[in-house]
Amino acid sequence: MQKHRVCAQATSDAPEDMAQREERKSLQHRIGEVAVDNDTISYVRRRLMTWGRMHVEHFPWRTATNKFHTLIAEILLQRTKASQVVSTYLKFTERYPDPASLAGACIPEVEDVIRPLGLKWRAKLLIQLGQALEGFEWEVPDDQQALMRLPGVGAYVSAAYVSLHCGRRAPILDSNIVRFYGRFWGFDTGPETRRNQDVMKLADLMTPRRGFKEFNYALVDFTRTVCVPNPTHQTCCVRNKCCLYTRDLL
Ligand code: SF4
Numbered sequence: 001m002q003k004h005r006v007c008a009q010a011t012s013d014a015p016e017d018m019a020q021r022e023e024r025k026s027l028q029h030r031i032g033e034v035a036v037d038n039d040t041i042s043y044v045r046r047r048l049m050t051w052g053r054m055h056v057e058h059f060p061w062r063t064a065t066n067k068f069h070t071l072i073a074e075i076l077l078q079r080t081k082a083s084q085v086v087s088t089y090l091k092f093t094e095r096y097p098d099p100a101s102l103a104g105a106c107i108p109e110v111e112d113v114i115r116p117l118g119l120k121w122r123a124k125l126l127i128q129l130g131q132a133l134e135g136f137e138w139e140v141p142d143d144q145q146a147l148m149r150l151p152g153v154g155a156y157v158s159a160a161y162v163s164l165h166c167g168r169r170a171p172i173l174d175s176n177i178v179r180f181y182g183r184f185w186g187f188d189t190g191p192e193t194r195r196n197q198d199v200m201k202l203a204d205l206m207t208p209r210r211g212f213k214e215f216n217y218a219l220v221d222f223t224r225t226v227c228v229p230n231p232t233h234q235t236c237c238v239r240n241k242c243c244l245y246t247r248d249l250l
Pocket residue numbers: 180183184226227228231232233236237238239242243244245
């Protein structure tokens with residue numbers, strides 16, 4: 001993880017006595033070359049969760065209780081806009097209400113349902129997913145490691161599924177979230193950044209022990225709608241501590 005600037009969260013060189021230094025040490029973490037402090041972590045969590053209470057959107061999969069449906073939603077949401085997924089999600093779950101019905105489907109049929117999302121190539125994987133769930137007695141497992149062994153389920157989908165639908169804390173990282181963390185904390189990002197161990201550690205630090213579901217929903221929606229590729233920083237609730245924004249003010 002390459003740091004591209006020295007920002008407000010960087011370690012100060014000011015003299016301090018040993019007690020202060022020890023106290024500061026416990027409040028700071030080094031993520032690669034970036035100093036991450038607990039006060040700023042709390043600030044981001046608080047601000048995003050407050051923002052989320054007013055702005056998090058209500059999509060049908062967010063209140064669904066059928067675990068198979070919610071897993072399908074997280075798969076369909078990859079690399080697609082959430083608003084575009086709604087009609088395909090509803091059609092898909094009506095046509096394939098459970099893993100067994102998906103396992104018995106044929107590829108052209110599934111392709112037809114997911115074509116509007118440009119995900120035609122995922123049809124075979126989705127059928128294989130349905131078939132693989134037979135090994136779990138047609139139930140979606142709650143365990144992230146077990147989920148990641150299923151066809152078409154990677155790190156993001158499994159983390160989003162367990163943290164948003166199973167009540168288990170898991171840090172989530174997609175390309176939008178990586179972009180936000182890079183801008184906010186001040187490090188360069190690229191296509192492989194979300195597999196970087198330091199960034200995974202940062203995501204873990206950012207995810208609260210309590211309220212992780214609320215935080216993750218806010219994080220997903222904030223990075224999807226506010227900290228977008230060309231953001232209007234003025235409407236951003238964390239701008240006062242954002243490295244990119246404060247740098248531009250210098
Ligand atoms: S100030 Fe701008 S770059 Fe920084 S987090 Fe907010 S929207 Fe993103």
